[in-house]
Amino acid sequence: MITRAALAAKVAGNLDTGPLAVPGAFAIGFFYDLVNALYFIFPLMLIGWLTPRKLARRNGFRWFVTSLIFIQTFLILLNAVSEWIFWDEFGSRFNFIAVDYLVYTQEVLGNIRQSYPVEVIVLVLLLLAALLTWEQRRILARQDVPGAGFGQRSLWMTGYLAVLLAAFMWVGNQFRQFSDNNYANELAGNGMYELFAAYRNNELDYNQFYRTLDNRQAFRDIRALISTPESHFTDNNPFSIQRDIVNPAPELHKNVVLISVESLSADFLGSFGNEQGITPYLDSLARKSLLFTNLYATGTRTVRGLEALSIGTPPTPGQSIVRRPHNEDLFSLGHVFKEKGYESSFIYGGYGYFDNMGYFFGHNDYRVVDRTVLSKKEIDYENIWGVADENLFSLAAREIEKGTSAGKPVFAHIMTTSNHRPYTYPEGRIDIPSHTSREGAVKYTDFAIGRFIRDASRKPWFKNTLFVIVADHCASSAGKTDLPVNRYKIPLLIYAPGFIKPGIMPRLMSQIDLGPTILGLLHFSYRSKFFGYDIFRLEPGRERAFISTYQSLGFIHHDSLVILKPQKFAATYIPDFTTGAAREVVPDRRMTDEATAWYQCASFQFRKGLMGK
Structure with a gap:
């Protein structure tokens, strides 16, 4: 919650969608904090379940648990600092990019070491984690509760696992998409949970998660959309986009x-208005x-x-x-x-x-x-x-x-x-x-x-x-x-x-x-x-562009933007090409079908091995 408050202060000037943006972000965020806590306490729950009462009363075991709490406290603090740095770079909670970066630890950690005073930050976090752990240990020492038997502990563990499984099965990160303001939606997330969700969804099956057309209809549309005067399809395969491009002029092997x-x-360029x-x-x-x-x-x-x-x-x-x-x-x-x-x-x-x-x-x-x-x-x-x-x-x-x-x-x-x-x-x-x-x-x-x-x-x-x-x-x-x-x-x-x-x-x-x-x-x-x-051969009026994150797929045509997202979401906007703001409008069915055809056919082509030479 402290991290959320700090990030909210960082982007306060951009949370301009009404009085519910900040309260909504904190309320939904608290829900995700609880869900994340279910996962985070799993090691402690497992140890508490399996450890006999006699062993649990020994000082050595208590120091072991204290060490584990220290490590987890340090990880929470490290996560908070990491989220701040990640937000500074990408304007969001941890996401698919963070999952990618975890694969290349040498480059990413090297980049962080060269960009920030890592040793000082880690030392401060270790000291803060030690203080917080000591305070937690004092609180725990005051809890003079007799240890439960294995049967009773098993009942508690069964209930906990049932709730954890329900969260795993039915809670996704889509519930935080409550606002038209992207910053409010990002604040409503929990960084650790978002990292976990991104790892689970690092490859998205287009047909499962996105709006679709019948495959034959999608390819009929795409064959019409990519057909240009200088090109001719090489066969009648309804799922092929292979075509011969014919240029009558002599080839220039430059x-x-x-x-x-x-x-x-x-x-960044002066040619686009930059004055620096x-x-x-x-x-x-x-x-x-x-x-x-x-x-x-x-x-x-x-x-x-x-x-x-x-x-x-x-x-x-x-x-x-x-x-x-x-x-x-x-x-x-x-x-x-x-x-x-x-x-x-x-x-x-x-x-x-x-x-x-x-x-x-x-x-x-x-x-x-x-x-x-x-x-x-x-x-x-x-x-x-x-x-x-x-x-x-x-x-x-x-x-x-x-x-x-x-x-x-x-x-x-x-x-x-x-x-x-x-x-x-x-x-x-x-x-x-x-x-x-x-x-x-x-x-x-x-x-x-x-x-x-x-x-x-x-x-x-x-x-x-x-x-x-x-x-x-x-x-x-x-x-x-x-x-x-x-x-x-x-x-x-x-x-x-x-x-x-x-x-x-x-x-x-x-x-x-x-x-x-x-x-x-x-x-x-x-x-x-x-x-x-080939933009020089394309008839005027047929221009289009694609923009995307790892989940959101955008299609720009004329002055409109269609966005496709998981849960079969599709919406049409009129974007401001200078500020990036966007106003949602009544969906244009034809344009939405075009956007769907481009993305669905590209996914189909790769999945079916049709992009080969």
Whole structure:
């Protein structure tokens, strides 16, 4: 309850949905606190049930129980501090992201150690836990209650287990969704319980939890929705989206350097109205590039962005396909380039095992190059997430040089890491000291990209290269609404002097459209299983975008937003694309069916193994 009060004070200015928001959050939150307590006291209940009365009276046993209470008290305190830090980063209680992070303890704990004074925090928590445990022990010592016999203890244990089982079977985290204000709903949760619930639901079966259509109807709709003038379906299989993309112009086998930048929100760039001057190079490059001003990321995690950019599919609920089993040999952008004679590679400044990135790309027609190939002398700076971006780009330049020298065109997907907490980078590169702020990390990455492209301009392969700069996702997705659309807008620049004319592309576009659009610019004809569009070939009015969390699936079309959630929930909103606020309106059945078809068919395709090349 103290944690809830602290978090409520933190977001007080955003709890603006009426007088019931805060009382409702605390009342529902207290219910979840009790449910969490049922799980949390299980070790004590088990010991109390199985321990004979004679043993329970001994001092050694009492010290054992006191030690257990100390550990549990410390965990509660540690959880409170962890929730504060997690909320600061993601604007929510623990969720699916926290479950993912528990898998990669080295990177996550390293990140925390580099961002916060962990030793001091832990020492304070240990002292506070000791004081609280001592007070609890004094209270318990005053309870002069004769120990119950095993039979009586068994009755108590049976009742407890019955209540615990009922909570496990029938209590889910959906009951906290009582308000239109997302912060109020998050406050109504319990961090430990939310972590447990997220672990239970880390893979969501679309058909079980979401609104559905008949599969044949859904695929009839999706085949109509993805059909474009330059494409032709290869067969009459009602569940296939395979089609031949035909471009009559001669193919251009230019090098493609795709840079996906960690957490680069559109509103960091001066080109989108930022006045801090933290992207001077990208702003200057935007004037020489084709700048896309209405592009939306599919999710809130790097793996979501990589999924969209590599296999061109709408996000499926639960884990990204990058991290799921059976994600090998999928139809991918790397596959198309490989078929065209390219050397395709994924170049990453961290360790490829993180988030399963190395395995995913390595099994889907990319050659994986990560920090393990760099020697110590090639690294100016590194933190827990990876080497400094300037070292990553030096590695990328070397790999591109190697491929072009062998006479092959190159497709290089480069994933940066420096724009990530703890926001550290080599000193002296920019005018913002390292470990100061995200703004500093953004400006450093901007510096590193600038140096890379300026160095590349002196290379023989530069004139035959398409540079594509895009974000993997925004810096933050938290907001008053479930899916604040302004927190998903990302920049996209395509730069190729003498080939791509500078200009502005204002059409609505999804991250999954980038692959087909690049292939269209190169006039490639190929067999496709992408869900994305070539935005330059798409008839006006058919644009759409997808945004999501691990549970909420959003579909943007024209000025409307459909959100699909578990428990077969579907609602239509008119979003404010500047503030992220959203007003619920009468559902548009046709648009809701379209949203359902996109998401249902993407889930069906992966589950049935139809995304293979």
